[in-house]
Amino acid sequence: MKTVADCVEEILVTQPFLEEALSRRIINFSALAEELQNTISEMLRKPVKTGAIMMALRRYHPPKDLRHSNNLKSILKNLGDITVRSSLTDFTFKNSNTLILNHSKVLETINPNVFYGFSRGVHESNLVISTSEKEHILSEFKNETMTSMQDNLCAISLALPTNNTQIPGLYYQIFKRFAWEGISLHEVISTTNEFSVLVEDHAVDKAFSAIKKLGN
Template identity: 60%
Template structure:
């Protein structure tokens, strides 16, 4: 049978923003306990007191592997160049046998125009292609026989060079998404390699997004 403490831990672990605010002591225990009373009562199937929840909140200890951010901060300070690209075009296509052939035509074109921005991700049922906005008509022509599920223009990309072995640092990508989310910035697409991450956002928020990511270095 679960206890109030276990319920509090379960809720906080699944709400990382809430857990961090609690860890930084920028949240009102009484107000939070009142907010959690209903869900915890439902989880335990019996009424619980706000005071008991407050006690559980005050005793809560963030797991050590989450609490320790020294390695993450060190890696963020070692970030390399941050590159901006604007006026990008992205579209999603349904996977098909002919898509690979169509994609090869685009790759030939990109190879002869190395200045262009280009990124490609393939999922189980659909694929995303991102390219410089100036090549929108060219891309549409190449994929005219494919099923295009969505199109989106007016996008910008922020590419960040990461240190070697960054993949060993738990929570590194979380720092990017967390700070962007805290600033109300929605992420349209993410493309990553071993030592580089590219985040696509709308043109209207690119300056704010760049400022947020740049601040992580300090």
């Protein structure tokens, strides 16, 4: 049978910002209990007193705070070079039998120094390239179904240490920082040891600053 404590845990694990604030003791337990009262009452299908919720909140033990993992802190303080590339265009195409062929043709002819990223999903594929190659892409993919195109983008690329795949919480810390700073990500491109985010031109300075703050 579900208890008040079960409901509290279910709510907190789906709201990591709230869970972290609670673990840092920067939330008023009484105010939070009142905020959760109606939700928990509905979950249990019976009235619940705020005192019971407060007790459950005080007894809640969140998972080990990833911010204090020595390995995670070490990686965040020693992130690799940050590279910014501007004047990029993002294309999205529906997958087809000819899309990869057109992609290979582009790779054979573009300047190797331009920014180029390609990823294929189940139903659509994404291509990010320097805007100087925009007309080239439109020509090569003219028979494909393009669902979206966005200009005026910048890519911020971050080199990651080779052991980054063994560190839980690394990507959480990166995305959390962007969320706290109110930065919308247009696209995410990731390889094993490199992580890139695409943002609109007006947000690039703020996004770059957010990444620099990760080591603090």
